[in-house]
Amino acid sequence: MARILSYLDAIGEALAQEMRRDPAVVVFGEDNIGGTGTDGKLGNAWGPTKGLNEMFPDQIFDAPITEAAFVGAAVGAAATGLRPVADLLFVDFAGVCFDQILNQAAKLRYMVGGKASVPLVLRAMWGAGMRRGAQHSQALYPIFTHIPGLKVVVPSTPADAKGLMTTAIRDNDPVVFFEHKMLYFSRGVVPEESYEIPFGQARTVREGTDCTIVAIGRMVGEAEVAAEQLAMDGMSCEVIDPRTVSPLDTESIYASVRRTGRLVVVDESNPRCSVASDIASLVAQNTFDSLRGPVQMVTSPHAPTPFSPALEDAYAPNSGQIVSAVQRTVRSAVPA
Incomplete structure (x- = not known):
């Protein structure tokens, strides 16, 4: 129940x-x-x-x-x-x-x-x-x-x-x-009952055909909002939630990128040596022939989290930044 x-x-x-x-x-x-x-x-x-x-x-x-x-x-x-x-x-x-x-x-x-x-x-x-x-x-x-x-x-x-x-x-x-x-x-x-979700099994939050958005933790919700906004402009985005980053369900990510030809990774951690950079690298290594635009990363800046409310609100990635990243990779597309 x-x-x-x-x-x-x-x-x-x-x-x-x-x-x-x-x-x-x-x-x-x-x-x-x-x-x-x-x-x-x-x-x-x-x-x-x-x-x-x-x-x-x-x-x-x-x-x-x-x-x-x-x-x-x-x-x-x-x-x-x-x-x-x-x-x-x-x-x-x-x-x-x-x-x-x-x-x-x-x-x-x-x-x-x-x-x-x-x-x-x-x-x-x-x-x-x-x-x-x-x-x-x-x-x-x-x-x-x-x-x-x-x-x-x-x-x-x-x-x-x-x-x-x-x-x-x-x-x-x-x-x-x-x-x-x-x-x-x-x-x-x-x-209500007890149940297990296997590690290393990503969840497809939303299906799409034009761009894959891989989002982690709280960023999954921001990615869903961005996908809704992009849909109004005729762009169909697939949203993938890895659920676990070790183990990482690379096969689900690769399969999605092979379908869409584009990737945006959304990761609240700082950009250097991040999960976003790891996923971007893995996709570039293993699905390069499927990419029709540059991989985009949307992350927090390489700086400590600010205490100022105004600065903190601008610190973490948001749906607007995700929309812009998708638009960048679509505009930079190469012929299929």
């Missing part, structure tokens, strides 16, 4: 269903129970763990404000049989526990020849738009995508957030689960 849920509530429901299904699933981080002194009534900074303490008192824990300690503890717990979901809160805080992620979680299974696994989920909120400043607004999923041994998930809808979280918890490898703050209160149809 499908209901309307928020992105945040969809994540909370996935956590509850998996904790009920498997007692080895444990949740910990800052204020998961205490909720800034409200005795579980708030359930973390945004409320996804609200009520879980009453249902699963032995499976949810508060951690001190030391990311290095509780992320390290999560790696150890995962290696010894539990399935921890550790809440990093802002992904920006990964700077103080990066060794635990880069050198321990990501490499343990490889270094012991598959004799151990690290079934860890690291929840991390990200993105600009909430006036949180340069140290609380970054789009750092390209950094984690670069690291072999990690899986990186960037859901754009409540339904995907629930299904991908379920898959992440059941996965035997470490998963970094990116949740855009600006999507937390977006709403959509979410099935």
Whole structure:
């Protein structure tokens, strides 16, 4: 049965269903129970763990404000049989526990020849738009995508957030689960039952014939708005949501570009060594003969996220920039 849920509530429901299904699933981080002194009534900074303490008192824990300690503890717990979901809160805080992620979680299974696994989920909120400043607004999923041994998930809808979280918890490898703050209160149809969405399987949000738009996270919504605007001008755009950037469903992207002959990649992260530059490069290498115009990237500038509301509003990519990028690649088209 499908209901309307928020992105945040969809994540909370996935956590509850998996904790009920498997007692080895444990949740910990800052204020998961205490909720800034409200005795579980708030359930973390945004409320996804609200009520879980009453249902699963032995499976949810508060951690001190030391990311290095509780992320390290999560790696150890995962290696010894539990399935921890550790809440990093802002992904920006990964700077103080990066060794635990880069050198321990990501490499343990490889270094012991598959004799151990690290079934860890690291929840991390990200993105600009909430006036949180340069140290609380970054789009750092390209950094984690670069690291072999990690899986990186960037859901754009409540339904995907629930299904991908379920898959992440059941996965035997470490998963970094990116949740855009600006999507937390977006709403959509979410099935009530538990379900999985496979990693590495992109979603075709909208079919089209003139240009492929690959958009990540919150940018999927901006791409949909742009596609609607372009349709009024007679341009048909296909919108692809990768859902996961490691693994990346390259075949769905290639197949779309082969049909449309053009590509625009929309990525909120900074442009250098970004997921946008990676996808653009892969498409240029593998579908060059199908391209009828130059690949375009729409990204944030190569600068820290500003705190000024006016500057922050201009910082992240928007539908207008996507429209312009599509128009550029169409105008520059070569004969088919």
